[in-house]
Amino acid sequence: MPKLSVIIPCYFNEDNIPITVPELIANEANFPAGLTFEYVFVDDGSRDNTLQALLRARAQYPDRVRVVELVGNVGSYNAIVAGMAHTTGDCMAVITADMQDPPELMVQMYDYWLKGFKLVIGNRQDREETGLTKKFAETFHWLMKHLALSNIPDGGFDFVFFDRQVRDDVVRMQERNSNVFYLMVWLGYAYVNIPYVRRKREVGKSRWTVQKKIKLFIDSLLSFSYxxxxxxxxxxxxxxxxxxxxxxxxxxxxxxxxxxxxxxxxxxxxxxxxxxxxxxxxxxxxxxxxxxxxxxxNRPLYVVKSLYGADATPVVSR
Structure with a gap:
């Protein structure tokens, strides 16, 4: 049976980890028997107790949880690339640590991967968030679709499931100041799009500031459009x-x-x-x-400070 690696970038998520890890573990029961799992958490230079929370989770699930600690904050997309570089699975998924994206959707994504699709995208058909956050996200993805990548799905996405070949392509490119999810689409692989409603954040405070959103828009536009x-x-x-x-x-x-x-x-x-x-x-x-x-x-996208669980043996689901 294949092995599934789930990549979770973390930044000031100490309150989320005790909720996120059990929810991911519980979701294993929805997958076919025999599939093996690993969860690669990347601490993106958090200055709270995120790392301590991750190490407690690893102590609780030593055969599943791996932790990549970065020296400093390099941004969620570079942290995702760091997680991708330290995965060992045949297929992979990226999900946020705040559980705004439903982990149960990965089961449907996995089914499409078994059918031969190397990229499966969960796009936000709608979101429970309101106000400027929702309006900015809608405007951002509308502009990107009409000015840069016309083949991206409507509504935006940062919940993806992909093959190891896609992972190898992205890690090898070492793209700077870019958008790793758009880069997967840019590669040209045929993909399946699964719409869903993104949940409202229930725990913790988002560190996705206006300055970071503006930088992401500029990086994405300049990376994929003239x-x-x-x-x-x-x-x-x-x-x-x-x-x-x-x-x-x-x-x-x-x-x-x-x-x-x-x-x-x-x-x-x-x-x-x-x-x-x-x-x-x-x-x-x-x-x-x-x-x-x-x-x-040619500076590195990230610098790894410590690895926890690099030699962990994956557990087989029952």
Whole structure:
């Protein structure tokens, strides 16, 4: 029978772990008998007692739970790649530590994997969250679908089930400043999409700040789309056309009305507008240049401080 590795990135999740681990263990009963499991928890530089909670879980389930402790916080997506690099399963899943995604959906995902699909996506058809959090998520994924990757499912996703071959591709690429889930779709494997309603977070406080959301949007857009550069080109052509027409107007005014108004106000407006556009264009180009430099430095995506349970033997479900 195959082995299933479940990757769970953790950041300030000390209150979630005592709930998450038993729920994952209980969910094993829904799978076919004989399937083996391992749960790879990645502590992404948490500064609370997340690591201690994970070690207690490992002491309780030493044959299932493995812990990867990173030196510092590198972001959830890099933490996921770290977890992927330390898995040993034939198939894998990524799920959040706060249990907003239903673990029982993995059973259906596993069935599709057995049918030959190397990537199965659980996409958020709706979410119990309200307010700005929901609106931002909807806007983010709508923009990504229409500006970058047209083949991603509606509603967004970060709950995936995939084959070891997909894992090997992602880990080998070592993509920086990117979106690991979009990267799986970008690889081109045919996938199955399973819609579900994402739960509201019941325990703990989300550390997914507005700054991190904005950075993720910029990283995702620049990694999978040339739209920003193309927009600069189109805007430049438009401004050039306007400047040409305005120049013809000024020349005509000078010829036919030598005593006409000097046009200082209009000139200042044009100068300020063009200057603002140039600064924005330089900023966009700078984002691309910085990402190229970051890739050229070839620094590691993460640094592992400690591994707990690297030699653990998987348990067989009954």
């Amino acid at each position: 739209f920003p550069i193309r927009a600069i080109s189109v805007a430049g052509i438009g401004l050039g056309t306007i400047a040409l027409l305005y120049g013809l107007y000024v020349i005509g005014l000078k010829i036919f009305e030598p005593q006409g108004p000097a046009g200082w106000t209009a000139l200042m407006v044009v100068v300020l507008f063009v200057s603002a556009f140039q600064m924005i264009a330089l900023g966009v180009i700078g984002e691309y240049v910085w990402r190229g430099m970051d890739a050229a430095r």
